[in-house]
Amino acid sequence: MTKVISRLYSRSENRRKIISINIILIILLVSITGCSDTKSDEKETIRIGVSVYDSRDTFITQLMDEFNSYADPDVTVVTYNAGQNMKEQNNQMQDMIDGGCDVICINLVDRTEPEQIIDLALSYDVPVIFFNRELTQEDLQRSDKFYYVGSDAMESGIMQGELAAADILDEGTNIDTNNDGMIQYVMLQGEAGHQDAIVRSEYSVETLIDSKIQLDRVGLAIANFNRTQAQSKIEQLINSDAQIELILANNDDMALGAIDAYLNVYGENAKLEMPAIYGIDGTIGGLEAIKMEYMRGTVYNDKEGQAHAMYDLAIALATGRSLDDLGIEDGHYIRLPHTKITLDNVNEYLYQ
Ligand code: GAL
Numbered sequence: 001m002t003k004v005i006s007r008l009y010s011r012s013e014n015r016r017k018i019i020s021i022n023i024i025l026i027i028l029l030v031s032i033t034g035c036s037d038t039k040s041d042e043k044e045t046i047r048i049g050v051s052v053y054d055s056r057d058t059f060i061t062q063l064m065d066e067f068n069s070y071a072d073p074d075v076t077v078v079t080y081n082a083g084q085n086m087k088e089q090n091n092q093m094q095d096m097i098d099g100g101c102d103v104i105c106i107n108l109v110d111r112t113e114p115e116q117i118i119d120l121a122l123s124y125d126v127p128v129i130f131f132n133r134e135l136t137q138e139d140l141q142r143s144d145k146f147y148y149v150g151s152d153a154m155e156s157g158i159m160q161g162e163l164a165a166a167d168i169l170d171e172g173t174n175i176d177t178n179n180d181g182m183i184q185y186v187m188l189q190g191e192a193g194h195q196d197a198i199v200r201s202e203y204s205v206e207t208l209i210d211s212k213i214q215l216d217r218v219g220l221a222i223a224n225f226n227r228t229q230a231q232s233k234i235e236q237l238i239n240s241d242a243q244i245e246l247i248l249a250n251n252d253d254m255a256l257g258a259i260d261a262y263l264n265v266y267g268e269n270a271k272l273e274m275p276a277i278y279g280i281d282g283t284i285g286g287l288e289a290i291k292m293e294y295m296r297g298t299v300y301n302d303k304e305g306q307a308h309a310m311y312d313l314a315i316a317l318a319t320g321r322s323l324d325d326l327g328i329e330d331g332h333y334i335r336l337p338h339t340k341i342t343l344d345n346v347n348e349y350l351y352q
Helices: 002-007 015-037 058-070 086-098 115-124 153-174 195-210 227-239 252-273 284-291 303-319 346-350
Strands: 046-052 075-081 103-106 128-131 146-151 183-189 215-222 246-249 276-278 298-300 333-336 339-341
Touching (some): 046 086, 058 075, 058 252, 086 103, 086 115, 153 276, 153 298, 183 195, 183 252, 195 246, 227 252, 252 284, 284 346, 303 333
Parallel strands (some): 046 103, 146 333, 183 246
């Protein structure tokens, strides 16, 4: 090809021109063959882009710490914090594409507003692993390169209900302190509209009812998975003289906020005044609270399992390796199972 082009120039033409055109063509040919012949397996550096909805979220931070320490040293992981701003996350998606990310992991700010992320992924043909904040099945099915990694919210709600039911049935008036045959309880709920908040609340209560426990709800507070917000909601209830025998929190951070409220209001008598408190996640703080017997139980939301599943899937997608052994269900989903944690087994998780 280079020879043909060379012949177009008469001898009288500037030889330097011919030489430089030949060089350009050779470089072009090398780079074209380089692209088409290279198997994705042999790609030199893999680049994974991650955008988290809020880097102040304890569970997400611990999940990402695990993701980063599990990642191979020669893989580049670029992490963005969307700071709870969907527009910002859309811009970050464009940045990650422009930056040449092979795979993008998205922890959606708003699980009902993934349109721009999806449109960008489709137009640039980039695989996306959504995690922790689950988009609708319809949205996820818009590409066979879209995946979701997380857990089964219903399972965590049921397990929390089982933990509380077992203690109530076992301890009677120890928890039903006013001995009225009913359990006065408060639900500390995560973000409105978050699948884990809605489903966990529903199934935790339903499981207690199925266990023939009479419930009397004295408070329902949305505290956005946030420790400080939960503390102030529970302090308000304590100060309004609400009788509280049980607190069910959609996550450990809110359970810890409830504990902070009792510590703040009752000081050194706090433990005597504290109701039975249950969380979900098994964050480091949550596990420590169980060890100190402030919290009776939590449900382990397997951040290690989720981080590893995300990473392994990202690498397989970037290299073109088989996805067969990754536990993908219905072509799109990887869900890690939960486990119950109490004082009996907390050490296995705290010191793993
Ligand atoms: C939940 C987790 C919460 C919070 C939330 C953020 O699964 O239990 O602690 O991290 O995700 O989406």
